[in-house]
Amino acid sequence: MHELAIADAVLSLVLEQAAERRVSKVGMRIGRLRQVVPSSLRFSFELVARDTVAQSAELEIEAVPVRVRCDDCSADSEPTAFPLTCGHCGTMSVAVAEGNEMLVEWIETEG
Numbered sequence: 001m002h003e004l005a006i007a008d009a010v011l012s013l014v015l016e017q018a019a020e021r022r023v024s025k026v027g028m029r030i031g032r033l034r035q036v037v038p039s040s041l042r043f044s045f046e047l048v049a050r051d052t053v054a055q056s057a058e059l060e061i062e063a064v065p066v067r068v069r070c071d072d073c074s075a076d077s078e079p080t081a082f083p084l085t086c087g088h089c090g091t092m093s094v095a096v097a098e099g100n101e102m103l104v105e106w107i108e109t110e111g
Contacts, residue, residue: 003036006102007044013104014054021109023054031064031099038063066099 014026026045030036038061045059067078070086071094077087085092 003040004044004048006036007041007048010045010059010104011048011052011054014057014107015052017107018053018109020053021111023057023107024110025058025060025106025108026054026104027060027062027106027108029062029064029101029103029105031101032066033096033100034102036061036102062105064099064101067097068094069097070094 010026010028014023030038030041041061042059045054045057049055049057065078066080066084067076068084068086069076070089070091072091073086073089075086075088076097077094079085079087079094083092084094084096086094
């Protein structure tokens with residue numbers, strides 16, 4: 001369950017940025033290629049945030065779909081299964097443009 005390690009890393013960043021202010025929400029963008037289960041990440045964040053200024057903070061997660069750019073025809077497409085292929089010409093010669101990110105986008109604090 002890599003979600004616990006991710007939650008711990010997110011909490012470290014949040015606590016550093018919050019500077020002792022109570023945290024009410026944390027917003028993240030997570031690409032589908034990261035294979036993170038949002039409910040598991042929320043549960044893990046709740047566990048690691050206990051007894052900190054982020055206790056009871058809501059973790060909002062935006063799932064980012066996979067988008068690839070074809071090296072052969074330069075088309076952009078959103079494959080839904082592996083192997084990743086171009087939706088236009090079918091080649092597997094593609095580069096991931098989106099869907100591999102994992103970012104803390106914003107932190108909402110009180111006061």
